[in-house]
Amino acid sequence: MEEEILYNQSFQIRGRDFVNGGSVSVQIKRILKELGVKPEVVYKVSICCYEAEMNVIMYADLGTLDFTITFDDVIITLEDEGPGIENIELAMQEGYSTATPEIREMGFGAGLGLPNILKNSDDFKINSEVSKGTKLFFKIHLN
Amino acid sequence: MQLKEIINILSCNSKTSETLLDKDINYVYAADMMSDVLKSCKIGSLLITGLVNQQVLQVSEIMDLQGIIFVSGKEPGAEMIEEADCKNIPLLTTDKHMFEVCGILYSNGMRGKEIQQKEENGGRDTLQSVIPDKR
Numbered sequence: 001m002e003e004e005i006l007y008n009q010s011f012q013i014r015g016r017d018f019v020n021g022g023s024v025s026v027q028i029k030r031i032l033k034e035l036g037v038k039p040e041v042v043y044k045v046s047i048c049c050y051e052a053e054m055n056v057i058m059y060a061d062l063g064t065l066d067f068t069i070t071f072d073d074v075i076i077t078l079e080d081e082g083p084g085i086e087n088i089e090l091a092m093q094e095g096y097s098t099a100t101p102e103i104r105e106m107g108f109g110a111g112l113g114l115p116n117i118l119k120n121s122d123d124f125k126i127n128s129e130v131s132k133g134t135k136l137f138f139k140i141h142l143n
Numbered sequence: 144m145q146l147k148e149i150i151n152i153l154s155c156n157s158k159t160s161e162t163l164l165d166k167d168i169n170y171v172y173a174a175d176m177m178s179d180v181l182k183s184c185k186i187g188s189l190l191i192t193g194l195v196n197q198q199v200l201q202v203s204e205i206m207d208l209q210g211i212i213f214v215s216g217k218e219p220g221a222e223m224i225e226e227a228d229c230k231n232i233p234l235l236t237t238d239k240h241m242f243e244v245c246g247i248l249y250s251n252g253m254r255g256k257e258i259q260q261k262e263e264n265g266g267r268d269t270l271q272s273v274i275p276d277k278r
C-alpha cells in the first residue's frame with residue numbers, strides 16, 4: 001500500500017551555483033521546523049540535504065530534489081544530470097574526494113558528504129550512470 | 144561562558160548587531176571544512192574558522208550555530224554581515240590565529256562536545272552523535 005503523502009515539494013538545484021548553495025536545505029529545514037517535526041529529525045534531514053545539494057552544485061549540472069513527508073518518514077530523492085559516479089564504493093569512502101583546489105578553498109572536498117548522509121539516514125540508496133547522472137534516495141524516520 | 148567574555152579575552156571585533164551578543168556559549172568547534180562541521184560539531188556551538196564565505200552562514204543556519212569567529216584577521220564582506228544580521232548569527236573577527244584562539248578558549252574552560260560529553264559521562268567514551276539530547 002502506498003503511504004499517504006502529507007507534504008511534497010520539488011526544488012531545482014543548478015550546478016556551480018555556489019552563491020545559492022545550501023538554500024534548498026535551509027528552506028527544507030524551515031518547513032520541517034514550522035511543521036513541528038522534532039529537532040533531532042530536522043537536523044538529520046537538513047544535514048543530509050545540505051551534503052546532497054552541495055554535491056550537485058560541485059559536481060553536476062542540474063538536479064531536482066523531491067521532498068516528501070509521510071506519516072512515518074521524511075523521504076528525499078535527488079536526481080541530477082551530470083558526470084555520474086564511476087566507482088560508488090570509492091565515493092562512499094570517508095576522505096575520498098575529487099574536489100578541485102577551487103572547491104577545497106571554499107571549504108568543501110573533505111570526502112565526508114556521502115558518508116554523512118549514510119550515517120544520518122535510516123534508508124539510503126545511490127545509483128549512478130557515468131556521463132548521465134546520479135540518483136540519491138534517503139529516508140529519515142519521524143519517530 | 145558568556146559570548147561577551149569570549150570577545151573580551153580574544154579581543155574580537157563584532158561585525159554584526161551588538162544585540163546578538165547577549166548569550167551563553169556552551170560548546171566550541173573549530174574547522175575550515177564544512178563537512179567536518181556537519182559531521183562532528185555539536186548543534187548550537189560557537190564556530191571558529193578561517194573560511195569566510197556564504198557557505199559558512201548556510202551551515203551555521205543548519206547547525207543552529209550561536210556565532211562565528213573568523214581568525215587571522217579575515218573580514219566578512221558587507222553582504223555577509225547583512226545576511227548574518229538577518230539570521231541572528233553574530234560574526235566576530237580576531238587577528239589571532241586558529242591555534243591561539245582555540246588554546247585561549249580551552250584554557251578558559253571552553254570545550255568541544257566530545258570532551259565535555261566525556262566529562263559529563265564520568266570520563267567514559269560515548270558514542271558520538273551530532274544530535275543533542277538536551278539543548
Ligand SMILES: Nc1ncnc2c1ncn2[C@@H]1O[C@H](COP(=O)(O)OP(=O)(O)O)[C@@H](O)[C@H]1O
Nearest residue numbers: 055059084091097098099109110111112113114
Ligand atoms: N552528484 C554527484 N555527481 C557526480 N559525482 C559526485 C556526486 N556526488 C558525489 N560525487 C563524487 O563522489 C565523491 C565523494 O562525495 P562526498 O562524499 O560528498 O565528498 P566530497 O563532496 O567532499 O568530495 C565526490 O568527490 C565526487 O567525485
Ligand SMILES: [Mg+2]
Nearest residue numbers: 051055113114
Ligand atoms: Mg560532498
